[in-house]
Amino acid sequence: MSQFSSSPESGAVHAGAATRLRGLLLRWETALVLLLAAAIAVNSVISPYFLDIYNLSDATTNFSEQAIVALPMTLLILVGEIDLSVAAIIAVVSLAIGVCSDQGMAPYGLMLVGLAVGALCGAFNGALVAGLRLPSIVVTIGTMSLFRGIAQVALGDQAITNYAPEFQSFGQGYVVSWPPVPNSFALFLGLALVFGVVLHRTRYGRALYAIGNNAVAARFSGLNVARTRFVLFVMSGLLCGLASVLLTARIGSTRPNIATGWELSIVTMVVLGGVSFEGGKGTIPGVVLAIFILGTITWGLSLVNFAGIEISVVIGAILIVTIAAPLVLKRLARRFASGSS
Amino acid sequence: MTIEPMVDSNEPPVLALSGVCKRFPGMTVLQGVGFTLRRGEVTALIGENGAGKSTLVKILTGIYGLDEGEICVGGQSVHFASARAAWAAGITAIHQEPVMFDELSVAENVFMGHMSVTGAGLVDWRGMQDRTNEILHLLEAGFSATTPLKLLGVAEKHLVEIARALSHDSRVVIMDEPTAALSTREVDDLIRIVGRLKAQGRAILFISHKFEEIFRIADRWVCLRDGRQVGSGAIADVTSADLVKLMVGRSIGNVFPTRETAVGEPTLQVDGLSNATEFADLSFVLHKGEILGLYGLVGSGRSEALQALFGLSRPTRGVIRIDGKVVAIHSPADAIAAGLAYVPEDRQTQGAVLAFSIVENVTLASLRRHSSGAFLMRDRETATARSVAERFAVKARNLDQALGDLSGGNQQKVVIGKWIATNPRILILDEPTKGIDIGSKAAVHAFMAELTAAGVAIILISSELPEVMGMSDSILVMHEGRVVRRLTRAEATPELIVTAAAGTLESNVA
Numbered sequence: 001m002s003q004f005s006s007s008p009e010s011g012a013v014h015a016g017a018a019t020r021l022r023g024l025l026l027r028w029e030t031a032l033v034l035l036l037a038a039a040i041a042v043n044s045v046i047s048p049y050f051l052d053i054y055n056l057s058d059a060t061t062n063f064s065e066q067a068i069v070a071l072p073m074t075l076l077i078l079v080g081e082i083d084l085s086v087a088a089i090i091a092v093v094s095l096a097i098g099v100c101s102d103q104g105m106a107p108y109g110l111m112l113v114g115l116a117v118g119a120l121c122g123a124f125n126g127a128l129v130a131g132l133r134l135p136s137i138v139v140t141i142g143t144m145s146l147f148r149g150i151a152q153v154a155l156g157d158q159a160i161t162n163y164a165p166e167f168q169s170f171g172q173g174y175v176v177s178w179p180p181v182p183n184s185f186a187l188f189l190g191l192a193l194v195f196g197v198v199l200h201r202t203r204y205g206r207a208l209y210a211i212g213n214n215a216v217a218a219r220f221s222g223l224n225v226a227r228t229r230f231v232l233f234v235m236s237g238l239l240c241g242l243a244s245v246l247l248t249a250r251i252g253s254t255r256p257n258i259a260t261g262w263e264l265s266i267v268t269m270v271v272l273g274g275v276s277f278e279g280g281k282g283t284i285p286g287v288v289l290a291i292f293i294l295g296t297i298t299w300g301l302s303l304v305n306f307a308g309i310e311i312s313v314v315i316g317a318i319l320i321v322t323i324a325a326p327l328v329l330k331r332l333a334r335r336f337a338s339g340s341s
Numbered sequence: 342m343t344i345e346p347m348v349d350s351n352e353p354p355v356l357a358l359s360g361v362c363k364r365f366p367g368m369t370v371l372q373g374v375g376f377t378l379r380r381g382e383v384t385a386l387i388g389e390n391g392a393g394k395s396t397l398v399k400i401l402t403g404i405y406g407l408d409e410g411e412i413c414v415g416g417q418s419v420h421f422a423s424a425r426a427a428w429a430a431g432i433t434a435i436h437q438e439p440v441m442f443d444e445l446s447v448a449e450n451v452f453m454g455h456m457s458v459t460g461a462g463l464v465d466w467r468g469m470q471d472r473t474n475e476i477l478h479l480l481e482a483g484f485s486a487t488t489p490l491k492l493l494g495v496a497e498k499h500l501v502e503i504a505r506a507l508s509h510d511s512r513v514v515i516m517d518e519p520t521a522a523l524s525t526r527e528v529d530d531l532i533r534i535v536g537r538l539k540a541q542g543r544a545i546l547f548i549s550h551k552f553e554e555i556f557r558i559a560d561r562w563v564c565l566r567d568g569r570q571v572g573s574g575a576i577a578d579v580t581s582a583d584l585v586k587l588m589v590g591r592s593i594g595n596v597f598p599t600r601e602t603a604v605g606e607p608t609l610q611v612d613g614l615s616n617a618t619e620f621a622d623l624s625f626v627l628h629k630g631e632i633l634g635l636y637g638l639v640g641s642g643r644s645e646a647l648q649a650l651f652g653l654s655r656p657t658r659g660v661i662r663i664d665g666k667v668v669a670i671h672s673p674a675d676a677i678a679a680g681l682a683y684v685p686e687d688r689q690t691q692g693a694v695l696a697f698s699i700v701e702n703v704t705l706a707s708l709r710r711h712s713s714g715a716f717l718m719r720d721r722e723t724a725t726a727r728s729v730a731e732r733f734a735v736k737a738r739n740l741d742q743a744l745g746d747l748s749g750g751n752q753q754k755v756v757i758g759k760w761i762a763t764n765p766r767i768l769i770l771d772e773p774t775k776g777i778d779i780g781s782k783a784a785v786h787a788f789m790a791e792l793t794a795a796g797v798a799i800i801l802i803s804s805e806l807p808e809v810m811g812m813s814d815s816i817l818v819m820h821e822g823r824v825v826r827r828l829t830r831a832e833a834t835p836e837l838i839v840t841a842a843a844g845t846l847e848s849n850v851a
Contacts, residue, residue: 207708210694210705220691222673
C-alpha cells in the first residue's frame with residue numbers, strides 16, 4: 001500500500017539528506033576537534049608553561065566572559081539576527097554597577113542591578129527588532145553607539161575603581177580550588193550545557209531552527225516568531241549583564257573603554273563554531289569547541305610573547321582559512337568528480 | 342469552431358507554432374499546440390488557470406525548451422537556447438508582475454542586459470536616454486528616461502516593460518495578463534498603446550481573462566484547455582459565451598471521488614470579515630463534513646481573507662464564531678488552538694521548511710503534542726511522521742530525508758500531513774494541488790473526502806474550476822474582494838462561475 005520505503009537496504013545505501021547534513025556538521029565539529037588538538041600540541045611544544053594547570057585555569061578567565069555572551073549570540077545568528085551592541089551593553093552595565101557601588105550597594109545588589117540593566121538594554125533592542133520590524137544589524141549598530149555613548153558621557157575620562165573586595169572576589173574567585181576552576185569558567189560551562197540542551201533537545205530549540213530556516217513557514221505553523229526574537233535579544237542583554245558583572249569584578253574598575261571590540265571577538269567565536277549567517281545552521285558544541293580553540297591559540301601566543309595586535313592577525317587568518325577551506329575543498333571535489341565522469 | 346486563419350498575404354507569419362509539446366515529470370502540460378501570429382494582428386490567448394498559457398509563454402521566451410514540435414520565426418525554424426536567444430529573434434514578453442530594478446532609472450531598466458556602449462567601451466548614457474525618450478514619447482508616457490523606476494505606479498511600470506520590448510525592436514510582443522492590476526482608465530490607455538503597436542506592424546499575443554478587453558482589442562483567438570489547443574479563429578466569428586464554453590467545456594466529476602454529502606451542523610460562522618483594501622464583507626457558514634469552495638481570479642482577495650481568518654493578519658472588521666461561540670483569533674497559534682488549520686498556497690516559502698526532514702516538518706505545527714514538558718519526544722515524532730507518510734503514500738527514502746529533496750507532490754503531502762497532525766476540525770486548503778502531479782492530486786482529493794466523512798469541515802480555495810466544482814458542496818465566487826455569487830453544487834455551472842469571477846456579472850447576490 002505504502003510507497004514509503006522502509007526497507008533497511010535502501011535506507012542504508014542512500015543516506016537521507018538530513019543524515020548527510022548531520023554527517024557534514026559532524027565533520028565540521030570533527031575538524032574543530034582536530035584544530036583544538038593541534039593548537040594544544042603546538043602550545044605545549046612551544047611553551048613549557050602551557051600545560052601547567054594554574055596557567056590553563058588562568059587562561060580561561062580571558063575568554064569566559066566573552067564566551068558567555070557567545071551563547072545567546074549563537075541563537076541570534078541561528079535565527080538570522082545579530083546583536084552588535086553586546087560590548088556596549090557591557091559598558092553601560094559596568095557604569096550602572098559602578099554608580100550603585102559608589103552609593104554603597106552590597107555586592108549581591110550590584111549583581112542584580114547588572115542583570116537587570118543588561119536585560120533592559122536587550123529588551124530595547126528586541127522591541128525595535130521584533131516590534132518595529134527593523135533589521136537587527138542596523139538597530140544594534142545604532143544601540144552600540146548609543147549605549148557606549150551613555151557610558152562615555154557619564155564617565156568622561158574618569159574611572160570607577162573603588163569596588164568592595166567581596167564584589168571583586170566574585171570575578172577573581174574559584175568555584176573549587178582543585179582543580180582550580182574560576183567562577184566565570186564554571187558559569188560558562190553550566191550555561192553552555194543549558195543552551196545545548198535547550199537548543200538540541202527541546203521544542204524551543206526546534207522552533208529556533210525552523211525560524212532560522214524559514215521564518216515565514218514557521219509563522220504559518222503557529223510559532224510566535226516576533227516573541228521569540230524579542231526573548232533572544234533580552235537573553236543576549238541579560239548575559240551581557242552577567243559578563244559585565246564578572247568583568248568589572250575581575251578587573252575591579254569601570255572605564256569608558258571597557259570591553260572595546262568584544263562584539264567582533266564574540267561573533268568570531270560563533271562563526272568559527274559553524275553557525276551560518278544564512279540562518280538555521282549551527283550547534284552549541286561547535287561554538288564551545290571554537291571558543292576553546294580561540295582561547296588556546298590566544299593563550300599560547302601570549303605565552304611566547306606575541307603582542308595583542310599580532311594575535312589578532314593570527315586569529316583573523318585562522319578564521320578565514322577555517323571557513324574557506326571546506327568550501328574550496330568541496331568545490332575542488334566537485335570539479336574533480338565532474339571532470340572524471 | 343476551429344477556423345483556419347485567413348491568409349491575407351504571401352508573407353510568412355511572424356511566428357508559427359506547430360505540434361508544440363511540453364512534458365514535466367509525471368505530466369504533460371502542453372500537447373499539439375499550433376497557431377500563427379501575423380504582422381499587425383492581436384491574438385488573444387485564452388484558457389483557465391493551469392491550461393498551459395504560462396508554460397507556452399515560457400517556451401516562446403526561451404525559458405523552457407520544448408519536447409516536440411516546431412517554432413518558426415519569419416518562416417525559419419528556430420530553437421531558443423536561452424531567454425537572450427528569444428529576444429534576439431524578436432520575441433519579448435511583458436509579464437503580469439513586472440520584474441524590474443526599482444533603484445535604477447527608466448532608461449537603465451529599458452536597456453538592462455543590452456546596454457549600448459560607446460567606442461571607448463563605456464556605457465552610452467546619452468544614446469540610451471535619447472532612444473528611451475523616443476520610445477516613451479511614442480507610448481505617450483508621462484515620465485522620462487531619467488525618472489527613477491521606484492517613483493512609477495504599476496501601469497507606468499507596464500509602459501516601461503513595453504518600452505523594453507520596443508527597445509529590442511521586437512516583432513512579437515507577448516502580454517501576460519497586463520491588465521490584471523490596472524484600473525479601468527489605465528486599461529483604456531493600454532488598449533490604445535496596443536493599437537499603436539499593431540499599427541506599427543508588430544504581432545501581439547495578448548493573454549487575458551477579461552472578455553470585454555479581448556473583444557475590444559483582439560483580431561484572433563486561441564484557446565487552451567488542459568494543455569491542448571481546443572480552438573482558434575477570428576474574434577469576429579465568436580461570442581464570449583462560445584469562448585467560455587470552450588475554455589471550461591469538459592466532463593467534470595468522474596475524476597473526483599464521490600462523496601456522501603451528509604452535511605452536519607454549522608461549525609464555523611464568519612460575519613462581515615473585512616480589511617482595508619483586499620477583501621470586504623466576507624460572510625459564510627461552514628458545516629461539519631462540508632467542503633466550501635472559494636473561487637476567484639488572482640487578486641480577488643481569497644487568500645488574504647482566509648489568512649486573516651487564520652490570524653496571519655488583522656482584519657478591520659468581522660466576527661468569527663466556532664460552534665456558536667465568538668472566538669478571538671489574533672495569531673496562527675490562536676487559530677490552531679481553535680481547531681483551524683491552513684495549508685498555504687506557496688508551498689516553498691509558506692508551507693515547508695525545505696532544509697528540515699520529513700519528521701521535523703510533520704511535527705512543526707504540533708510541537709507541544711510531541712513533547713514531554715519542553716523536551717521533544719523523538720519516538721513520538723517519528724511515529725506521527727510514519728503514519729502521515731503511510732497514509733499519504735509519501736515517496737521518500739527515509740523519514741530523515743530533507744523535504745527539499747522530495748518532489749512537489751510529496752512535499753505537499755507532508756505539508757498537509759503537518760496540519761493533519763494538529764487534528765483540525767476546520768481545514769483551509771489554499772490551492773492544495775497547484776503545480777503537483779496528477780497522482781498526488783488524486784491523493785489529496787481522496788484525502789479530502791476521507792476527512793469530511795470524519796466530520797472535518799474544509800474550505801477549498803482554488804483557481805481550478807474542475808477542482809472547485811468536483812469537490813465542493815457549495816461555492817463562493819469572489820471578485821475584487823467581495824463575494825459576488827453563492828452557488829450550491831447543483832446550481833453551479835462553469836459558465837456561471839467564470840462570468841461571476843471575471844466581474845462581468847455585476848449583480849451582487851451576496
